[in-house]
Amino acid sequence: MLQRTMETLDSYINRLKDYTKKLHICGDRNSFSKTDYEATFMRMKGDAMKNGQLKPAYNLQYGVEAAFIVWAGVYPNPTDTRTLIPFLEDFHAHIGKRSRKLVADAGYESEENYLYLREKGQTSYIKPNNYEVSKKRKWKQDIGRRENMNYLAAEDVYQCAEGRRLVVTGTRRTKSASGYVSEKTIYTCTDCNGCERIWYH
Template sequence: LVSYKRHLEIMGERNSYSKTDLDATFMRMKEDAMNNGQTKPGYNVQIATENQFITNYGIYWRPTDWGTMIPFLDSFRERYGTQSNEVVADSGYGNEANYAYMESNGIEAYVKYNMFHAETKRRYANNGFLVQNMYYNASEDYYVCPMGQHMERCGKQHSVSDLGYRSEVDVYRAVNCKGCPLRGMCYSSVIDRRSIKVNHRSDSFKKHARELLTSERGMMLRSSRPIEPEAVFGDIKFNHGFRRFRLKSNRKVRIEFGLVALAHNLRKYSAILSKRMMGRNHAYATI
């Protein structure tokens, strides 16, 4: 029991830890050259870039990205004393808690959510049985199913994430679905009344994000994102062979990656200066 209690104290909020590095968490890594997809102790590295310069980085124990955005943005503010006006990120960060945080801090969230690309498909848009495609009367607060039946709000449900964020979901229920000719395509439950759950606040965040992402500037930022952080990670891992931390503990790993980030920025800056000097020499030769 004493040993078990000690393990729980070391893990804290995590569900695992490495005996060789108590701060590292077991994460499912991408398959290596031998097609080994097993879990390995590691850290989740987050970076922010501008013109492929690393402007901020963070080391986290969470395997997923969605729980790292808020502390990462907080660390950016602590580092520079200000905050970015715009944030561009992929669907791994698109959840209600992150959208709410960015809205409250005056940040334009060009951040995808998990169904962003699926909503553009014809199969999704033409499916009238999906909650997102049902008509909603905001003034009287009811949905209309494909058969024209009103689905009135019958209650609320609350959930709290492991980060402590509290969400509110409204539950809507049809009067009676028994004998409906579309019932087989509508839902598969044995209950004679279909119920749907809607998070209106989350839906409003997604609607605003969709408007930003499909705007002219949003299209430009989305196209530039793959050549920003992804290109930086590729340069560090593949071009310079940094695939594994040499040090142990979160504190030492932060220092190690800080040196890697510093070296990357110096190489980038040196390459820019070299191009400028070559351009000047070329101009003088032409004259």
């Protein structure tokens, strides 16, 4: 009985050691490849099977100026959002300069990135995530979207197309995978009864 208990305990200890080792390898990522610990599982754009299969990969980043590649980096992050700041910091550390203007696609848009660029004195030209959909008629006619409301700065309230007022009812704090804390103000309409233009999403 004692021998069986010791064997069970040894099994648990070995599993705990293995789990701890894998957590250490992962770091702040959510996965790694067993054959290449530095690779992270990502969804590929060129997915021939079109089944969203994850594959071990790296996120390559290039900085281009006047059609010349001026810097490149390889990152384990599956999304571009979290590679912008490390890429620019790496560029600055090695080149010693910062670009005055930065152009990037929608994959790099985030509050954290915008604030970083502003603090460093860099003008950003990043395509908004909702740029394409915001041009559609359905989006423009949706009175429930903040972009389609009037903001009354003196009162800190929004007013929808029906004249209903949305007042501050609280704040919500969220923390990104990089540790950045974002605080958003919540506006709520006190009474939407009888409004025939409400669109539920």
